[in-house]
Structures are given as structure tokens and as C-alpha cells.
């Protein structure tokens with residue numbers, strides 16, 4: 001027994017038991033973390049993926065008018081995991097002077113499809129509801145032909161718009177954005 | 182902070198005796214590698230369990246992307262391997278882990294055999310161990326088909342044909358394994374269900390019995 005080697009413990013000094021608990025706990029935490037870290041990263045992969053929206057030609061500038069929006073459908077290739085598919089997109093397009101405004105039909109309240117004012121054949125006609133031209137079937141949201149919302153109805157921002165490029169008189173639509181103004 | 186939270190819970194629910202009962206177990210000198218290095222052979226069972234836990238975890242995460250269908254299975258595994266962040270690592274954990282479980286389990290079994298620990302009164306736990314062994318082999322057999330590549334397909338063709346050589350009932354076993362007479366869509370869904378639902382459930386039950394018996398009977402004495 002090396003009794004003379006034993007000295008009284010200073011306050012705040014680790015006991016043998018505490019030291020072993022920390023050493024063991026630390027090792028265990030390290031092993032656990034090295035197993036869990038790649039698994040967590042693996043499940044967070046969707047945060048890293050972007051929908052690679054490319055621009056798609058949807059017609060000439062002359063196809064669109066200043067008086068009323070026109071509904072168009074176009075196809076985009078969409079990557080859904082390992083599945084490459086075509087998705088049909090819809091836009092309401094109106095000309096405002098030289099600018100092309102291409103609106104998404106997705107209601108900015110809770111995402112239903114808004115209806116434009118059209119006749120039985122599907123051709124745009126002037127509104128019968130004053131300045132309100134788009135109507136949402138879900139909770140009565142309504143918008144002007146430029147997609148500006150009626151603040152007295154549920155939607156609280158204008159219809160989102162496609163990014164538009166005009167190239168040699170051709171109109172190309174890209175990703176959808178919220179309007180900044 | 183954790184100590185305070187623990188005390189708060191403990192004051193109300195008195196949880197200390199519950200874990201003390203499980204954790205306060207003096208490791209006998211002859212199984213403690215700190216006394217004699219060769220006692221590390223007693224760690225093999227625990228290491229097998231550690232790897233089974235990582236198999237279950239990595240399997241749960243793989244199932245986020247895997248699809249058990251003959252059109253998509255290969256594509257989804259390919260997607261996991263090449264497109265998902267750290268996908269090759271997670272698939273690799275499950276892939277290499279599958280072989281490692283079997284190796285560790287075998288080493289554990291050899292330890293039990295050479296220390297004579299299977300003798301009375303521990304025969305029942307040896308029997309449970311053999312059942313665990315079978316369940317783990319079944320994990321390997323069913324999991325191997327899931328990537329639905331050439332290796333998977335033909336390995337399963339061979340495996341199910343071996344099962345068919347059992348006298349009298351062999352052909353019936355094969356039909357039940359394959360889910361019909363051709364290896365295809367129904368085989369894949371069966372193997373998937375067995376791999377991720379049935380076998381994990383059996384394994385949990387067997388492991389619970391295994392560990393309960395170890396605590397009840399204590400570890401076997403020194404040679």
C-alpha cells in the first residue's frame with residue numbers, strides 16, 4: 001500500500017469515477033455520432049436539390065394580347081427522384097405595353113387553381129364582376145386580369161409570375177416567383 | 182442542465198432504481214479485458230448487437246429512398262448510390278454491416294462454444310442463439326435480392342432452387358418463397374416485407390429473450 005502517495009483531493013478536481021464516466025460517455029458519444037451523422041445527412045438530401053427549371057418556348061409575342069389574359073399549357077421535364085417525367089404547366093399570359101406578364105394559376109391563399117373569366121369555348125371574355133377577372137373556387141379569392149388580389153378576399157398577395165424571356169419575338173417561360181412589388 | 186432535468190424527472194417518477202437494476206452489474210474479473218486482455222472475446226456478443234443496431238438504423242434510412250418494385254428497385258438503389266448525399270456511405274454501412282454481423286455473430290458463437298458456456302443451465306440460451314443465427318441468415322438472403330440487379334436475381338434463383346431440393350416439401354417451399362413459379366414482382370415484394378417487417382420483429386423478440394436470460398443466469402464462470 002503506497003499510503004504516502006495519496007493526497008487530499010482539491011475542490012473541483014475530478015474524481016476517478018467522474019473521469020471514467022466522462023471518458024466512457026465521450027467515447028460512446030463519438031461512436032454514436034459517427035454512426036448517426038451520415039444517416040442524418042442522407043435524410044437531409046432533399047434540402048440540397050433544386051428543381052432545375054429551364055426556359056420553355058410558349059409562342060410568339062404576337063400571340064398574346066393587351067386586353068385579356070390567355071391561358072396556355074406547356075410541358076416541362078421534371079425530375080422526381082430517379083423518375084424523369086413531363087409535367088404540364090399552365091400560365092395565364094397578358095401583354096402590358098411591351099412587357100409580357102405570365103401568371104401562375106395557383107391561388108396565393110392556399111393553392112387552389114384560379115379560374116379566368118372565359119366563355120363556353122374557353123376563350124377569355126371581359127369580366128362580369130367589375131375589375132375582378134380571376135376567381136378562386138375555394139374561398140372566393142379574386143384578382144384583376146393582372147393578377148392583383150382583392151385584399152377583402154382571402155389571398156393576400158398577387159398571383160405568382162413566371163420568369164419571362166423574350167428572344168427574337170419568341171416568348172420563353174422559366175421558374176415561378178413571387179412578385180417583388 | 183441535464184443533471185437538473187434528470188433530478189426533476191427523478192423526483193416525480195423515481196426512475197433511478199429502474200436503470201440501476203439494469204446497469205449496476207459487476208463485471209466478473211474473468212470477463213474484464215482490463216485484467217486479462219484475452220477476455221476481449223467476451224465483447225463479441227455486444228459488438229454483434231452494436232452492428233445490428235447500425236443495420237436497423239441504416240436500413241430505416243435506406244427505406245426513405247428504396248422502392249420494392251421491379252421497375253423501380255434498381256433505379257432507386259442506383260439513385261441512393263449516386264445521387265443522394267452520402268448515399269454510397271449509408272448503403273455501404275448496410276452492405277458491409279450485413280457481412281460484419283454474420284462474422285461477429287460467428288465469433289461470439291465460437292467464444293460460447295470454446296468456453297463451454299452452452300452447458301447447463303444455459304442450454305435454452307444456446308437454442309435461442311441458434312434461432313437468432315437463422316434469422317440473421319434470412320436477413321442476408323432476403324436483403325440480397327432487394328437491389329434487383331443481376332447478382333441479386335441469380336443469387337435468389339439459385340437460393341430458391343436449393344430450397345426446392347428439400348425432400349417432398351421442397352417445391353412447395355420454393356413456390357412460397359418465390360410467390361409463384363417465376364422469380365419476379367411477387368418475389369421482390371415478399372422478400373422486402375420479410376426483410377424489413379417480419380425479420381426485425383422476430384429478431385427483437387429473440388434478442389429480448391437472449392438478454393433476459395443472460396441477466397437472469399449471469400455470465401458463465403471462468404474456465
Ligand code: HEM
Nearest residue numbers: 236237240241243244247279320321324325327328377381
Ligand atoms: C441483421 C440485420 C440485417 C442484415 C444482415 C441485412 C442485410 C442486407 C443485405 C445483404 C442487403 C443487400 C445490400 C446490397 O446488396 O446493397 C440489404 C438491403 C436492404 N436492407 Fe437490410 N439487413 C438487415 C437489417 C435491415 C433492417 C432492420 C431494415 C429496415 C427496417 C433493412 C432494410 C434494407 C433495405 C431497405 C435494403 C435495400 C437497400 C440496398 O439494397 O442497398 N435491413 N440488407
Ligand code: FES
Nearest residue numbers: 107109110136141
Ligand atoms: S385557396 Fe383560393 S381562396 Fe382559398
